[in-house]
Amino acid sequence: MFHRIVVCILLGTGILACSQAEEKISEELQEKVLALHDNLMPKTEEVVSLQAQLDSFSTGKDSVHVNKLKKALAKSDQAMMDWMHQFSMDSLGKMEVKSKIEYLGKQFNKLKELQQLTDSTLNAAKAYRP
Numbered sequence: 001m002f003h004r005i006v007v008c009i010l011l012g013t014g015i016l017a018c019s020q021a022e023e024k025i026s027e028e029l030q031e032k033v034l035a036l037h038d039n040l041m042p043k044t045e046e047v048v049s050l051q052a053q054l055d056s057f058s059t060g061k062d063s064v065h066v067n068k069l070k071k072a073l074a075k076s077d078q079a080m081m082d083w084m085h086q087f088s089m090d091s092l093g094k095m096e097v098k099s100k101i102e103y104l105g106k107q108f109n110k111l112k113e114l115q116q117l118t119d120s121t122l123n124a125a126k127a128y129r130p
Contacts, residue, residue, distance in 0.1 A: 051073045062130065075117070
């Protein structure tokens with residue numbers, strides 16, 4: 001009987017420890033997602049600014065190249081808007097920890113891809129010299 005009680009206590013402690021570890025992972029992922037979002041927001045503003053700057057060159061000698069740059073910038077901006085519209089902080093509170101970890105992991109990966117798209121697009125647009 002005593003043996004069963006000890007086993008139950010140990011199992012309960014182990015489950016609690018796993019739950020706490022998963023919750024910590026969830027919190028860390030959430031912080032990473034929000035930090036990456038916060039890093040991308042100023043870049044999104046820069047994307048919009050560069051689009052406006054390129055407008056004045058869209059009918060010049062480099063119009064084909066400029067319009068490609070503008071389309072790439074618009075794609076980057078739209079991708080960020082799409083991500084922000086589909087991401088839901090409110091739904092995180094309603095999820096179980098494992099689902100939350102999976103969701104946040106996917107969101108982090110999407111933002112990393114978005115960061116690469118934004119950075120490469122910004123670098124190409126900044127490199128343009130009329």
